[in-house]
Amino acid sequence: MPRSPSPSRRKQPRQQRAQATCDAILTAAARLLVRDGYEATSTNRIAEEAGVSIGSLYQYYPNKEGLVLAVLEQHGSRWLTEFDAGLKELAQAPLSVAVPSIIHHILALKRLHPQLDSLRYALLPVLRPLGHVDTFEQQLFRLVRAFLAARLDEIRPRELDMAVFIIVHTLEALCHAAGVDRPDYLTNDAFPEELCVLVLGYLGPPPARLGHPPRKAAAPRRKYEQ
Amino acid sequence: MPRSPSPSRRKQPRQQRAQATCDAILTAAARLLVRDGYEATSTNRIAEEAGVSIGSLYQYYPNKEGLVLAVLEQHGSRWLTEFDAGLKELAQAPLSVAVPSIIHHILALKRLHPQLDSLRYALLPVLRPLGHVDTFEQQLFRLVRAFLAARLDEIRPRELDMAVFIIVHTLEALCHAAGVDRPDYLTNDAFPEELCVLVLGYLGPPPARLGHPPRKAAAPRRKYEQ
Amino acid sequence: MPRSPSPSRRKQPRQQRAQATCDAILTAAARLLVRDGYEATSTNRIAEEAGVSIGSLYQYYPNKEGLVLAVLEQHGSRWLTEFDAGLKELAQAPLSVAVPSIIHHILALKRLHPQLDSLRYALLPVLRPLGHVDTFEQQLFRLVRAFLAARLDEIRPRELDMAVFIIVHTLEALCHAAGVDRPDYLTNDAFPEELCVLVLGYLGPPPARLGHPPRKAAAPRRKYEQ
Amino acid sequence: MPRSPSPSRRKQPRQQRAQATCDAILTAAARLLVRDGYEATSTNRIAEEAGVSIGSLYQYYPNKEGLVLAVLEQHGSRWLTEFDAGLKELAQAPLSVAVPSIIHHILALKRLHPQLDSLRYALLPVLRPLGHVDTFEQQLFRLVRAFLAARLDEIRPRELDMAVFIIVHTLEALCHAAGVDRPDYLTNDAFPEELCVLVLGYLGPPPARLGHPPRKAAAPRRKYEQ
DNA sequence: CATGAATGAGCCTTCATTCAT
DNA sequence: AATGAATGAAGGCTCATTCAT
Structure with a gap:
C-alpha cells in the first residue's frame, strides 16, 4: 500500500517533472485561496491556474482539504x-x-x-x-x-x-x-x-x-x- | 416605497402566524450555522429544520446572506x-x-x-x-x-x-x-x-x-x- | 356554478370597487408584460404593482395565462x-x-x-x-x-x-x-x-x-x- | 487565453468522445426547443434527452442561453x-x-x-x-x-x-x-x-x-x- | 370581498471526484 | 505520469397557486 497516512499527500513525486507539477499546484492553490477564499476556490480552477489537468491534481493530493x-x-x-x-x-x-x-x-x-x-x-x-x-x-x-x-x-x-x-x-x-x-x-x-x-x-x-x-x-x- | 433597502429582510410579517414563522427560521438558522458553519448550512436544510417550506424562508429573507x-x-x-x-x-x-x-x-x-x-x-x-x-x-x-x-x-x-x-x-x-x-x-x-x-x-x-x-x-x- | 367558461375571466366584478381592482390589475399586468416579457412577469409582482393582494388577482383571473x-x-x-x-x-x-x-x-x-x-x-x-x-x-x-x-x-x-x-x-x-x-x-x-x-x-x-x-x-x- | 469570449461555447472538445457528447446535446436541445419553446425547456431535461449528465452539458456550454x-x-x-x-x-x-x-x-x-x-x-x-x-x-x-x-x-x-x-x-x-x-x-x-x-x-x-x-x-x- | 401566509416542484448551475485513455 | 471527459448530488432561489383568516 503506497498510500501514506498523511491527509495532505497522496503520492510522493519521484521525477523532477512531477515535483514541478506539485509546486505549480501548490502555488496556484495559494494564489486562488488568498484571492477567493476556501469555498469559492474549486479544485478544477486550481488545476487550470496551475496549467495542469485535474487528474494530475488528484494524483498528488487526496482531496481539496488535503491540498x-x-x-x-x-x-x-x-x-x-x-x-x-x-x-x-x-x-x-x-x-x-x-x-x-x-x-x-x-x-x-x-x-x-x-x-x-x-x-x-x-x-x-x-x-x-x-x-x-x-x-x-x-x-x-x-x-x-x-x-x-x-x-x-x-x-x-x-x-x-x-x-x-x-x-x-x-x-x-x-x-x-x-x-x-x-x-x-x-x-x-x-x-x-x-x-x-x-x-x-x-x-x-x-x-x-x-x-x-x-x-x-x-x-x-x-x-x-x- | 415597498422595497426596503435592508439586505437582511424582504418583507415584514403582518400576521402573528408569520412572525412565528420568521422566528422559527431564525432559530433553526442559528442552530445549524453554529453546528455546521456557513457554507455547510443550506437554506433548504434550514427551512426543513424550521418546519416551514423553502418558499416561506425566501418570503422573509432575500437570500442566504440576508438570513x-x-x-x-x-x-x-x-x-x-x-x-x-x-x-x-x-x-x-x-x-x-x-x-x-x-x-x-x-x-x-x-x-x-x-x-x-x-x-x-x-x-x-x-x-x-x-x-x-x-x-x-x-x-x-x-x-x-x-x-x-x-x-x-x-x-x-x-x-x-x-x-x-x-x-x-x-x-x-x-x-x-x-x-x-x-x-x-x-x-x-x-x-x-x-x-x-x-x-x-x-x-x-x-x-x-x-x-x-x-x-x-x-x-x-x-x-x-x- | 358561477364560473364562466372563458379562459380569461373567473368571476365578474359586481361592485364598483371590484371593477377598479380588476382594472388596476389589468393595467399593472400590461405595464409589466411590456417591460419584462411574459416569462419574466410574475403574478405576485403584478399584484404588488397593482397595489392589490395576490389573492384578489386570482379571484378575478383563473391563472397567469388567463390574465x-x-x-x-x-x-x-x-x-x-x-x-x-x-x-x-x-x-x-x-x-x-x-x-x-x-x-x-x-x-x-x-x-x-x-x-x-x-x-x-x-x-x-x-x-x-x-x-x-x-x-x-x-x-x-x-x-x-x-x-x-x-x-x-x-x-x-x-x-x-x-x-x-x-x-x-x-x-x-x-x-x-x-x-x-x-x-x-x-x-x-x-x-x-x-x-x-x-x-x-x-x-x-x-x-x-x-x-x-x-x-x-x-x-x-x-x-x-x- | 484559456477563456473564449464566445457566449455560446465554454470549452472545445479535444477527444472524439467529447465531440459526440456536444453533438448529442445540440441535437437534443434543438428537438426540445422546437417542441416546448425556450422557457419550457430545461437544461436538465436537455441533458437527459441527450443521454448525458447535466455536468457534461455545462462543461461545453456556459449556460442555457449559450446552448x-x-x-x-x-x-x-x-x-x-x-x-x-x-x-x-x-x-x-x-x-x-x-x-x-x-x-x-x-x-x-x-x-x-x-x-x-x-x-x-x-x-x-x-x-x-x-x-x-x-x-x-x-x-x-x-x-x-x-x-x-x-x-x-x-x-x-x-x-x-x-x-x-x-x-x-x-x-x-x-x-x-x-x-x-x-x-x-x-x-x-x-x-x-x-x-x-x-x-x-x-x-x-x-x-x-x-x-x-x-x-x-x-x-x-x-x-x-x- | 380581500388579505397575505404558505407551499413545493422545479429551475439553473457548480464542483469535488473518478476513470478510461 | 498525465489527460480531460464524465458524473450527479446538491445548492440557492423563483413563482404560480391555494386557503385560512
Missing part, C-alpha cells in the same frame, strides 16, 4: 522556521529587548506574506476539524512556552500555559486585524510600541521576592510608558 | 444592549473597578450564548463583504471609545483609536479562543484575572504630571498581581 | 374597433385612396401603443396554444377579407384567403419590425409610401378583361412610384 | 451558407428569373427544417438581448443588399436599406406564418407565385428614364399576373 492543508503546511512551516530562528537569536536577550524584537519580527513576517498569513487565520474555522492548524498552533505554543520558561525569573505569570495562550492569541489576533482593518498600523511605529507595552505590561515584573526589589525588570517599561 | 445577517443582527444587537447597560452602570467607577467588572460581564455573556457568540467571529471573513459585522464592530468601538474618553486622566495611551482597537480585538480574540480551545478558562478565576492584568497593564497609569506620582492609579493593580 | 389573455383581449378589441371604424369610413373609396389611408391608420395605432401592440406579436408563440390570438387574427382576417371582397373588380388576386393572409401578415410583420428595429420608420414619410407600393403592387390591377385595358386602376400607382 | 445560441448559430450558419450559394448561382440572372428562384429556394429550406427555422423566429424576442440573432439578420441583410445593389437599374426603390428591410421581413414573416398556420401553402404552387408578385411588384420597374419605357422589366410580370 489546502499542504498549502498551509508549507507556509506554516516556513513561518515557524523563520520565527524559531528569530527566537534563537534572542535566547540570551532580556525580555525588554527580546519582546520588541519579536514583535518587530512578527510584523515583518506579516508584511511579507500578508494574505497567506491571513489565510491560515481565516481557514481556522473551516479546517479545525482536520487537525492541521493544531499542529501549527501547537508548535507555536511550544516555542513560545520554551521562550518564557527560560525567563521565569523575569516574568510575573506563574501559569505558563495560560500566559502563552494569552500572548499568542493576542498577537495573532492583533496582527491579523491590523492587516485586515488597519493596514497603516503595520507600517507604523506607534503600533508595535503599543504591542510591546501590552505584552511587557502583562508579563510584568516577577513577583517581588523578599529583599529583592525587581528594579531591573521594571526599568524597561519606562521606555514605553512615557 | 445569516438577520441571525447575527439579532444576536449582535442583544449583546450590545446588554454590554451597553453594563457599561452605563460603571460610568462612575474607577478603571480598577470597571475593567474587572467589564471583563467579568463579557465572559458571562460568552458563557450565555457560547456558540452564537463564536458564530459572529467565525463569519467575519465570510460576511465582511456584506457590511454587517462592521456595524457591530463599529458600535462596539464607539462604546469602548466613549468609555475610555471619559477616563483620559486615568490612562496612558494618547491615541485613543489605537487603544480601542487593541483592547477590543484582544478581548474578542481571547474570549473566542477560550470558548473554542479552552472552555475551562471560561469558568475559571485565573483567566479573568489575567485578562485584567493584560488590559490594566496596557492602559497603564496616566503619564506622570509634574510632581504628582500616579500612585493611586497604580495601587489597584496589586489586587491582580499577587 | 395575459385578458390584457390582450382588451387591447385587441380596442384595436379592432378602431380599425373597423377606419375601414367603414373608407367603404366607398377606391383602393388607391383606401390603402394609403389604412396604412396610415395602422401606423398611427402602432405609434399610439407601440409596446402593447408588440406584446401581442411577441406573445404569439407563447399563447397560441390558448387560442386567444386566433380570435384577434380571425377577426382581422374577416374584416380585411370583407374589405377586399367588396373590391373584387379592382384587384388581381382571385384566391381571396391567400391574399388576405399575405397582406395581413406582411403589414403586421413590417409594422412590428419597424417598431423594434427602426423606430424612425414609424415617423417617416417614405416608409408608409413604400408599404403602399408593396400592397397596391400586390393587389395590382384586375385581370384585363377583353378590350378593357385596366388603365384607371394602374394610374394611381404613379403617386407612389415617383 | 440555445449554439443551436441557432449552427442552424443559422447552415441556412445562410445555402442561401448564399443559391444567390451566387443567380448572380447573372435578371430579376424576373432570380426572384422566383430565390423564393422557391427559401420555401425549400423552410420545408427542410420547418421547426428549426421557426425556432429562430420564435426566439427573436427572447434572445435579442443576447445579440445572436442580430448576427444572422445582419448577414441576411448584407446578402440581400448586395444582391439588390447589383441590380439598381432593374429596380424602382432608391432607398436600398428600406427596400431590404421590407423584403426580408416580409418574406420571413410570410414563410413563418405559412409554416405555422397554413402548411399547405408551403407545398402549393400558388403561394410562391403570389410571393413573386408581391416582391416583383414592390421592386417594380426602375424609374422611367427619358424616352426609355421600361418594357423589358415589366414583361416578366405577366407570367405571374395571368
Whole structure:
C-alpha cells in the first residue's frame, strides 16, 4: 500500500517533472485561496491556474482539504522556521529587548506574506476539524512556552500555559486585524510600541521576592510608558 | 416605497402566524450555522429544520446572506444592549473597578450564548463583504471609545483609536479562543484575572504630571498581581 | 356554478370597487408584460404593482395565462374597433385612396401603443396554444377579407384567403419590425409610401378583361412610384 | 487565453468522445426547443434527452442561453451558407428569373427544417438581448443588399436599406406564418407565385428614364399576373 | 370581498471526484 | 505520469397557486 497516512499527500513525486507539477499546484492553490477564499476556490480552477489537468491534481493530493492543508503546511512551516530562528537569536536577550524584537519580527513576517498569513487565520474555522492548524498552533505554543520558561525569573505569570495562550492569541489576533482593518498600523511605529507595552505590561515584573526589589525588570517599561 | 433597502429582510410579517414563522427560521438558522458553519448550512436544510417550506424562508429573507445577517443582527444587537447597560452602570467607577467588572460581564455573556457568540467571529471573513459585522464592530468601538474618553486622566495611551482597537480585538480574540480551545478558562478565576492584568497593564497609569506620582492609579493593580 | 367558461375571466366584478381592482390589475399586468416579457412577469409582482393582494388577482383571473389573455383581449378589441371604424369610413373609396389611408391608420395605432401592440406579436408563440390570438387574427382576417371582397373588380388576386393572409401578415410583420428595429420608420414619410407600393403592387390591377385595358386602376400607382 | 469570449461555447472538445457528447446535446436541445419553446425547456431535461449528465452539458456550454445560441448559430450558419450559394448561382440572372428562384429556394429550406427555422423566429424576442440573432439578420441583410445593389437599374426603390428591410421581413414573416398556420401553402404552387408578385411588384420597374419605357422589366410580370 | 401566509416542484448551475485513455 | 471527459448530488432561489383568516 503506497498510500501514506498523511491527509495532505497522496503520492510522493519521484521525477523532477512531477515535483514541478506539485509546486505549480501548490502555488496556484495559494494564489486562488488568498484571492477567493476556501469555498469559492474549486479544485478544477486550481488545476487550470496551475496549467495542469485535474487528474494530475488528484494524483498528488487526496482531496481539496488535503491540498489546502499542504498549502498551509508549507507556509506554516516556513513561518515557524523563520520565527524559531528569530527566537534563537534572542535566547540570551532580556525580555525588554527580546519582546520588541519579536514583535518587530512578527510584523515583518506579516508584511511579507500578508494574505497567506491571513489565510491560515481565516481557514481556522473551516479546517479545525482536520487537525492541521493544531499542529501549527501547537508548535507555536511550544516555542513560545520554551521562550518564557527560560525567563521565569523575569516574568510575573506563574501559569505558563495560560500566559502563552494569552500572548499568542493576542498577537495573532492583533496582527491579523491590523492587516485586515488597519493596514497603516503595520507600517507604523506607534503600533508595535503599543504591542510591546501590552505584552511587557502583562508579563510584568516577577513577583517581588523578599529583599529583592525587581528594579531591573521594571526599568524597561519606562521606555514605553512615557 | 415597498422595497426596503435592508439586505437582511424582504418583507415584514403582518400576521402573528408569520412572525412565528420568521422566528422559527431564525432559530433553526442559528442552530445549524453554529453546528455546521456557513457554507455547510443550506437554506433548504434550514427551512426543513424550521418546519416551514423553502418558499416561506425566501418570503422573509432575500437570500442566504440576508438570513445569516438577520441571525447575527439579532444576536449582535442583544449583546450590545446588554454590554451597553453594563457599561452605563460603571460610568462612575474607577478603571480598577470597571475593567474587572467589564471583563467579568463579557465572559458571562460568552458563557450565555457560547456558540452564537463564536458564530459572529467565525463569519467575519465570510460576511465582511456584506457590511454587517462592521456595524457591530463599529458600535462596539464607539462604546469602548466613549468609555475610555471619559477616563483620559486615568490612562496612558494618547491615541485613543489605537487603544480601542487593541483592547477590543484582544478581548474578542481571547474570549473566542477560550470558548473554542479552552472552555475551562471560561469558568475559571485565573483567566479573568489575567485578562485584567493584560488590559490594566496596557492602559497603564496616566503619564506622570509634574510632581504628582500616579500612585493611586497604580495601587489597584496589586489586587491582580499577587 | 358561477364560473364562466372563458379562459380569461373567473368571476365578474359586481361592485364598483371590484371593477377598479380588476382594472388596476389589468393595467399593472400590461405595464409589466411590456417591460419584462411574459416569462419574466410574475403574478405576485403584478399584484404588488397593482397595489392589490395576490389573492384578489386570482379571484378575478383563473391563472397567469388567463390574465395575459385578458390584457390582450382588451387591447385587441380596442384595436379592432378602431380599425373597423377606419375601414367603414373608407367603404366607398377606391383602393388607391383606401390603402394609403389604412396604412396610415395602422401606423398611427402602432405609434399610439407601440409596446402593447408588440406584446401581442411577441406573445404569439407563447399563447397560441390558448387560442386567444386566433380570435384577434380571425377577426382581422374577416374584416380585411370583407374589405377586399367588396373590391373584387379592382384587384388581381382571385384566391381571396391567400391574399388576405399575405397582406395581413406582411403589414403586421413590417409594422412590428419597424417598431423594434427602426423606430424612425414609424415617423417617416417614405416608409408608409413604400408599404403602399408593396400592397397596391400586390393587389395590382384586375385581370384585363377583353378590350378593357385596366388603365384607371394602374394610374394611381404613379403617386407612389415617383 | 484559456477563456473564449464566445457566449455560446465554454470549452472545445479535444477527444472524439467529447465531440459526440456536444453533438448529442445540440441535437437534443434543438428537438426540445422546437417542441416546448425556450422557457419550457430545461437544461436538465436537455441533458437527459441527450443521454448525458447535466455536468457534461455545462462543461461545453456556459449556460442555457449559450446552448440555445449554439443551436441557432449552427442552424443559422447552415441556412445562410445555402442561401448564399443559391444567390451566387443567380448572380447573372435578371430579376424576373432570380426572384422566383430565390423564393422557391427559401420555401425549400423552410420545408427542410420547418421547426428549426421557426425556432429562430420564435426566439427573436427572447434572445435579442443576447445579440445572436442580430448576427444572422445582419448577414441576411448584407446578402440581400448586395444582391439588390447589383441590380439598381432593374429596380424602382432608391432607398436600398428600406427596400431590404421590407423584403426580408416580409418574406420571413410570410414563410413563418405559412409554416405555422397554413402548411399547405408551403407545398402549393400558388403561394410562391403570389410571393413573386408581391416582391416583383414592390421592386417594380426602375424609374422611367427619358424616352426609355421600361418594357423589358415589366414583361416578366405577366407570367405571374395571368 | 380581500388579505397575505404558505407551499413545493422545479429551475439553473457548480464542483469535488473518478476513470478510461 | 498525465489527460480531460464524465458524473450527479446538491445548492440557492423563483413563482404560480391555494386557503385560512
